[in-house]
Amino acid sequence: MSSTIVSTDNLTKRYGQRTVVENVNLRVPTGSVYGFLGPNGAGKSTTMKMLLSLIQPTSGEVHIMGRPMTRATRRGLLGSIGSLIEAPPGYPHLTGAENMRLVQRLLGLNSQQIDEAVRAVRLQDQLDKKVRNYSLGMKQRLGIAMALARQPQLLILDEPTNGLDPAGIEEMRDLLRHLASNGVTVMVSSHLLGEIDKTANVLGILSEGRMVFQGGRAELMTASNPDVLVACSHPVEAVSTLRSFGARQNAAGEVAVSGVDDARTAGIVAALVGEGIGVFGVRREEQTLEDVFRNLTAGGGL
Amino acid sequence: MNTRAVVNEFAKMRHLRVGLVAAFMIVPITGLSLFAVVTNPDFTPNAPDAWNALLAGMSLGIPMLSPLLLAILASRQTDIDHTSNGWLMQSASGLTPGGVCRAKLVALGVVVTTTTIITSLLVLIAGVFMGITVAPPIGHWAGFTACMLIINLSVLALHVLLSAKVENQLVALGIGALGSIVAVFSQGLPAAAAHLTPWGYYALAQAAGYEGAQIKALPISYPSIAALGVLVATIFLILTYRFDRQEA
Numbered sequence: 001m002s003s004t005i006v007s008t009d010n011l012t013k014r015y016g017q018r019t020v021v022e023n024v025n026l027r028v029p030t031g032s033v034y035g036f037l038g039p040n041g042a043g044k045s046t047t048m049k050m051l052l053s054l055i056q057p058t059s060g061e062v063h064i065m066g067r068p069m070t071r072a073t074r075r076g077l078l079g080s081i082g083s084l085i086e087a088p089p090g091y092p093h094l095t096g097a098e099n100m101r102l103v104q105r106l107l108g109l110n111s112q113q114i115d116e117a118v119r120a121v122r123l124q125d126q127l128d129k130k131v132r133n134y135s136l137g138m139k140q141r142l143g144i145a146m147a148l149a150r151q152p153q154l155l156i157l158d159e160p161t162n163g164l165d166p167a168g169i170e171e172m173r174d175l176l177r178h179l180a181s182n183g184v185t186v187m188v189s190s191h192l193l194g195e196i197d198k199t200a201n202v203l204g205i206l207s208e209g210r211m212v213f214q215g216g217r218a219e220l221m222t223a224s225n226p227d228v229l230v231a232c233s234h235p236v237e238a239v240s241t242l243r244s245f246g247a248r249q250n251a252a253g254e255v256a257v258s259g260v261d262d263a264r265t266a267g268i269v270a271a272l273v274g275e276g277i278g279v280f281g282v283r284r285e286e287q288t289l290e291d292v293f294r295n296l297t298a299g300g301g302l
Numbered sequence: 303m304n305t306r307a308v309v310n311e312f313a314k315m316r317h318l319r320v321g322l323v324a325a326f327m328i329v330p331i332t333g334l335s336l337f338a339v340v341t342n343p344d345f346t347p348n349a350p351d352a353w354n355a356l357l358a359g360m361s362l363g364i365p366m367l368s369p370l371l372l373a374i375l376a377s378r379q380t381d382i383d384h385t386s387n388g389w390l391m392q393s394a395s396g397l398t399p400g401g402v403c404r405a406k407l408v409a410l411g412v413v414v415t416t417t418t419i420i421t422s423l424l425v426l427i428a429g430v431f432m433g434i435t436v437a438p439p440i441g442h443w444a445g446f447t448a449c450m451l452i453i454n455l456s457v458l459a460l461h462v463l464l465s466a467k468v469e470n471q472l473v474a475l476g477i478g479a480l481g482s483i484v485a486v487f488s489q490g491l492p493a494a495a496a497h498l499t500p501w502g503y504y505a506l507a508q509a510a511g512y513e514g515a516q517i518k519a520l521p522i523s524y525p526s527i528a529a530l531g532v533l534v535a536t537i538f539l540i541l542t543y544r545f546d547r548q549e550a
Contacts, residue, residue, distance in 0.1 A: 150395075
């Protein structure tokens with residue numbers, strides 16, 4: 001088994017002149033919960049559809065479980081990949097049980113596999129209801145049960161928490177953790193970091209079709225390089241002295257300097273001391289993961 | 303052919319009232335065929351051409367109702383995949399949209415074949431019960447039934463494609479209603495004009511009709527109807543193959 005269950009090489013999708021996904025190199029570790037983040041329209045759904053070969057890349061390659069995913073190989077590979085893309089599936093005029101039987105027949109599954117999938121999403125008591133009478137949360141769970149029924153090695157979920165209430169979101173997180181603990185690799189997308197950062201152990205952030213970050217939470221915080229904040233005796237003069245660094249005074253009266261590494265921070269302190277300005281403290285701005293995500297997807301990058 | 307996909311299409315028919323639509327394809331058409339005979343004061347069960355009145359009734363009843371009912375059948379069976387995200391779900395399970403359309407045609411085709419044959423047999427049996435003593439023109443009757451079946455299946459195939467491509471099912475139903483009008487009025491048009499639309503072929507399969515004041519057996523344009531079947535089958539296969547390659 002490869003250590004990465006999904007990998008892409010320079011995956012690109014263009015519609016005419018418009019580039020939707022550009023040179024994306026995904027690496028989804030086997031057994032991980034991979035949080036695929038990005039604002040609406042960043043290209044997450046398009047990327048996920050390319051992973052499933054539902055749309056063809058303009059250039060680049062997709063490898064799933066070490067095999068190239070193409071039209072020729074997709075049928076064989078899809079037997080090991082569960083997915084929930086866009087709206088949850090489910091024929092509204094049929095009951096939950098009848099919908100599950102469609103999946104059972106389509107994939108040649110046995111009743112035990114269906115029962116296990118239904119129990120995993122705790123839908124066993126609602127199967128006799130018609131899907132048109134399901135809440136959105138129940139439809140999402142049915143969609144996930146359909147994806148789980150084939151006992152996939154990889155589960156690809158596109159914004160599964162969309163429209164769910166907080167209890168539903170928490171339930172979804174529990175489900176993803178449970179699946180991961182059973183060895184299923186889960187790739188889950190969201191436009192809200194808070195919805196999946198507690199569950200995902202690897203994050204990939206997409207912005208305007210480009211991958212701006214991929215790695216763990218700690219790496220994300222480390223790599224984000226927050227502003228240096230200097231508390232000093234004469235902030236106005238300090239801003240003037242550090243004009244070439246793009247310094248500014250913040251609401252707390254500190255001098256803020258963006259995009260400087262530790263060596264340049266030492267230079268800033270030396271410059272202030274040289275001008276006779278008293279330096280009381282130097283620190284990096286505290287950032288939440290949300291701040292980092294927002295900065296990255298607002299057109300920044302690492 | 304993906305047998306599982308076809309069985310699934312039958313399973314999807316539950317609660318869609320397909321049986322009711324199928325009954326509408328049998329009962330009113332049979333009724334229309336018999337009505338033409340019952341209300342005809344010149345009808346004589348012992349006349350050598352007594353069966354022609356029933357064939358003429360069917361030749362009018364089938365074109366009048368089938369195009370709309372076929373549109374309803376195809377639309378209901380296809381719309382469910384638009385409203386349920388079914389195309390994407392099946393694609394992600396390895397069954398492409400073209401494969402789904404082919405499965406729909408096979409499943410609905412079984413329903414349409416059954417109803418067309420039952421209608422034809424019911425009218426034949428009704429003729430016997432009405433006291434027609436002369437032997438039925440079995441060859442002409444069977445040829446007429448086969449031609450109506452080919453036209454029904456062709457129209458059905460085109461409606462499956464239309465309903466799959468155009469999500470607004472009012473469009474499909476509107477075209478079906480228009481088809482019924484075209485099918486009936488084509489009987490008054492020259493044969494060349496009847497070749498221009500799929501519904502016009504119902505007129506080319508007309509087995510009997512009035513010539514002056516008398517109902518007479520009419521020749522069926524077998525080559526034209528066979529050509530329609532081949533043409534529509536080719537179009538259907540090409541377009542569903544393209545559906546297989548279209549992006550989700």
